[in-house]
């Protein structure tokens with residue numbers, strides 16, 4: 437089919453919207469939003485639903501050994517496929533767009549191409565990757581990291597989650613411990629494009645249609661466990677204490693001040709903290725805290741990590757407690773393919789959409805593909821910049837803009 441006729445193609449917005457809301461029923465929370473933590477029953481329900489849509493569309497479906505699911509439309513050739521993808525696992529207080537939009541828009545793009553009677557020159561794939569969020573099992577982007585060989589399959593499978601279950605057992609329990617294998621990434625994928633909500637305030641505040649993503653900032657996740665001595669809150673003089681709780685609390689306020697004092701938009705988040713025995717009149721003998729540091733500048737991110745280490749060493753000495761550290765995730769900043777970024781930007785402008793080049797604050801499966809093939813991302817606005825929150829919202833017009841831009845980009849890549 438001549439290229440000029442494909443330019444007039446556009447996605448079926450109603451079909452995309454209805455699938456977004458149908459998928460949102462899998463793990464729906466009272467009062468709105470979704471909880472579909474990786475490899476839980478609700479993740480299984482979401483997986484089964486998307487696989488059923490892929491099957492109805494006649495895609496060849498592969499499920500690999502970490503549970504990644506890839507649906508592929510045959511092409512006129514069997515060259516490496518053009519791949520779209522994202523994730524359908526969510527945090528436990530999620531909206532309905534994070535990850536899900538990229539998978540369902542990818543499916544919609546393929547269905548639009550099939551409905552138009554087009555057989556792409558290259559095969560066209562849409563994938564959802566296991567455990568992008570990393571909330572239950574660290575690290576994040578686990579499935580795409582295994583797919584792109586930057587994380588060993590065995591290491592991923594033996595990972596124990598925050599609830600004590602292993603990835604391997606949970607994959608088997610939900611029936612997604614697949615057996616399909618893929619050749620190397622570069623022999624499987626010729627280009628990777630991910631549509632995602634921005635999850636930040638920039639596009640919404642500037643009332644822009646499209647974020648043309650140039651890269652993803654670096655991510656450093658660590659878990660610190662402090663061991664002190666439990667004692668009586670009323671009888672133990674302050675100088676006698678090995679208080680594991682006060683150390684964790686000091687780290688929490690330190691990382692906040694550190695981020696605020698550093699340039700380059702250093703970010704720091706303590707998302708979880710735990711005391712034991714967690715009682716009003718007992719000095720904690722145990723605390724566990726996670727620290728999420730991010731920066732688009734690798735040397736600044738390294739600086740934040742080393743300053744935190746030095747601070748913790750001084751605290752441990754001062755309070756006479758013991759510390760154990762576990763690195764949960766560490767990804768350097770990633771830059772996307774400049775040609776692909778430019779192509780997306782010009783296609784958006786040709787369609788009359790307003791654009792802004794930007795870096796992604798959140799991690800994404802796309803960052804795993806960037807070292808292996810031309811990779812890029814398209815952002816659409818998040819209302820009030822909210823995400824990882826049940827009130828996450830992107831309007832139907834913004835969703836359609838993103839999906840149509842994905843369609844036009846894909847048509848350029850696979851015809």
Ligand code: HGY
Pocket residue numbers: 568569570576577797798799800
């Ligand atoms: O944490 C992240 O950036 C992503 O949502 N996994």
Ligand code: MN
Pocket residue numbers: 523534535568632798799800
């Ligand atoms: Mn996401």
Ligand code: MN
Pocket residue numbers: 527534569798824
């Ligand atoms: Mn997320």
